[in-house]
Amino acid sequence: MNFTNIRVFFSKTGNAKYISHLDLYRAMGRAVKRSKLPVWITEGFNPHIYMTFALPLALGIESAEESVDLRLTSEIDAERVAESLNSVMPCGLDVIRVSAPLRKASEIQKARYKITAPAETMREIDEFFARPVIEITKKTKKNTQVIDVKPLICWETEYLTLPAGSTLNINPWNVLSFDSINVKRVGILCDDGRVFA
Secondary structure (H helix, E strand, O other): OOOEEEEEEEEEOHHHHHOOHHHHHHHHHHHHHHHOOOEOEOOOOOOOEOEEEOOOOOOOOEEEEEEEEEEEOOOOOHHHHHHHHHOOOOOOEEEEEEEOOOOOHHHEEEEEEEEEOOHHHHHHHHHHHOOOOOEEEEEOOOOEEEEEOHHHOEEEOOEEEEEOOOOOOOOHHHHOOOOOOEEEEEEEEEOOOOEOO
């Protein structure tokens, strides 16, 4: 059987930012089923729709562009795929575009976020990122360690760039503990600096 791999780019905004990654996986699976697209179902003991998310988003964070990879059993026009999915997507999840995958998730190195908050809070955030040392507690499956992330992050007015991917992934909430702020992921960057596509 011939397969067609596609990458679906979608936004996650409003109350949808409170959907956990596990619930997002379920919601996307239900939407794909309702769309009637000819998606490939895995074989074996627990058959399910083949879906791969490039970089799971932390709870409470909006995103301008997330992606999920699907595998189709027949070729379909990208616009038709987008229309079929958008007609059944939950509120707050909107397909932006559909294309063939160009980059591998293993190439992801950084994520860029836009931070919005009241003026006073933004001044506090500026002061925080001006510190010579910014230590966070990073938990893994094996241990817990304190690391200085100052050399690893970039703060430019409203934009925060953090390490992301399989090697080192820093959650924005690890470094942002301020009230009344909104965090929105606006870009995922690969190791060569180009946008993940």
